[in-house]
Each structure stands twice: as structure tokens, then as C-alpha cells.
Amino acid sequence: MENLNTIRKIDELGRIVLPNDLMQAMGWAIRDSILITFSKQDEAVTMKLHEKAPEPKCDLCKEGKPKVTMNNIGVCEGCIERFKAM
Numbered sequence: 001m002e003n004l005n006t007i008r009k010i011d012e013l014g015r016i017v018l019p020n021d022l023m024q025a026m027g028w029a030i031r032d033s034i035l036i037t038f039s040k041q042d043e044a045v046t047m048k049l050h051e052k053a054p055e056p057k058c059d060l061c062k063e064g065k066p067k068v069t070m071n072n073i074g075v076c077e078g079c080i081e082r083f084k085a086m
């Protein structure tokens, strides 16, 4: 992606949705923290990555990477296998 020029509407809560190709080009992911800076002189807003979100962990063992999510609870492959063995 060389340049981006797109129009997005601000929703009722003041949010905008970032284009997927922008997210990919910047290496940003869901839950990353973005620093938003406003320059009154330029009347421009810039956004930079502030902090990558930590990798999600299994909500049961707190170690594995969640494979499935049920009711907002992420469960890893190992825990799924332990349930199957019960």
C-alpha cells in the first residue's frame, strides 16, 4: 500500500473503523494501543503504534494459545483435549 486516501464515518460513540489494508500495512492488530496526535498548526491527526497487545492466553490454563472462544472464554487445544478425556 503506497498511499491511503479514504473517507470513514464517525459512529455515535466517536469511533471509526480502520481499513484492513491500513492495519496490515502498519502491522497493527486488534487490541494494539495506538498513539493519536493532533497538530493544531497542520490541522492534522497522526496515529502511531504505541504498544502491541499481549498475545491472548487460554482463560483456563493461562498458558496455551486460544483455539476457540466460547462466551468470551478462550480455550486452548490442550484444554480442549483434557475436556475430551473426561
Ligand SMILES: [Zn+2]
Pocket: 058, 059, 060, 061, 062, 063, 064, 075, 076, 077, 078, 079, 080
Ligand atoms: Zn488451556
